[in-house]
Amino acid sequence: MLIKHPRESRTVMTELVMPNDTNPLHNLMGGNLMRWMDIAGGICSRRHSGCICVTASVDNVSFDSPIRMGEIVTITAEVTRVFNTSLEVYISVAAEGSDTTKRRPCNYAYFTFVGLDEWGNKLSLPQLQPETEKEQQQFEGALRRREMRLILAGKLKPQEATQLKSLFV
Ligand SMILES: CC(C)(COP(=O)(O)OP(=O)(O)OC[C@H]1O[C@@H](n2cnc3c(N)ncnc32)[C@H](O)[C@@H]1OP(=O)(O)O)[C@@H](O)C(=O)NCCC(=O)NCCS
Structure with missing residues (x-):
């Protein structure tokens, strides 16, 4: 069964x-x-x-x-x-x-x-779909972490990392 x-x-x-x-x-x-x-x-x-x-x-x-x-x-x-x-x-x-x-x-x-x-x-x-506040924070942070790991892997140009850039601009 x-x-x-x-x-x-x-x-x-x-x-x-x-x-x-x-x-x-x-x-x-x-x-x-x-x-x-x-x-x-x-x-x-x-x-x-x-x-x-x-x-x-x-x-x-x-x-x-x-x-x-x-x-x-x-x-x-x-x-x-x-x-x-x-x-x-x-x-x-x-x-x-x-x-x-x-x-x-x-x-x-x-x-x-x-x-x-x-x-x-x-x-x-x-x-x-994130539900709790903690899940929402992880969900939002994931885009920045993704950009960082793709840059390190040589799969994204730093100038294309819009989420990371928004932290500094
Ligand atoms: C992982 C794997 C499937 C990616 O394939 P690929 O054709 O090189 O990948 P692509 O560049 O088309 O990317 C496919 C997805 O993987 C993501 N990705 C690729 N390399 C990544 C990396 N180094 N870090 C994070 N994500 C990565 C891409 O962002 C993309 O995600 P998306 O579709 O959600 O936007 C392939 O490299 C593979 O089979 N690797 C071996 C996996 C394995 O055997 N793992 C066990 C350890 S030995």
Whole structure:
């Protein structure tokens, strides 16, 4: 039996840090965390768009707080804005030890995914309507972040970045 489920733009993934995930100091390795963030973002994009989504880019990520072996890691991925064939996902990470009533924010990053059909052709994706004030802020900021990452990727000329320019003019 298939259970009907509405489209979702938010995914929460939970992981337990096992010995094989850690460095010699018994802290979670950055690459493993990036992998989990990428998976959470990929699931979130697919649930929003209903198609295969591949990672196009990851904005800068910093690891501010070490996550220790045995801690529970919560990775929350939220679509912030859909452009055309691509969308931006905000991914935040929090860790908790034995006291599971307290979560420590650890890091966050913006990922961009592109929707493809089964032959690898790009697809137009369903738009997202922000509802809360926080969602509206993320939605508006997404245009500036997009311009910045396209400039860095050499896909947009700085003089064409109208949103970024409006910050200074
Ligand atoms: C991502 C990919 C599909 C983009 O294809 P492309 O033909 O180079 O892309 P285009 O220049 O036509 O852009 C397509 C969309 O991606 C966006 N995009 C392309 N490069 C981007 C980048 N570096 N950062 C953010 N967005 C990017 C474009 O803005 C465009 O979005 P829009 O349609 O919403 O306006 C292609 O490069 C690819 O398949 N990459 C490998 C993906 C992959 O395997 N990821 C896993 C990691 S190995």
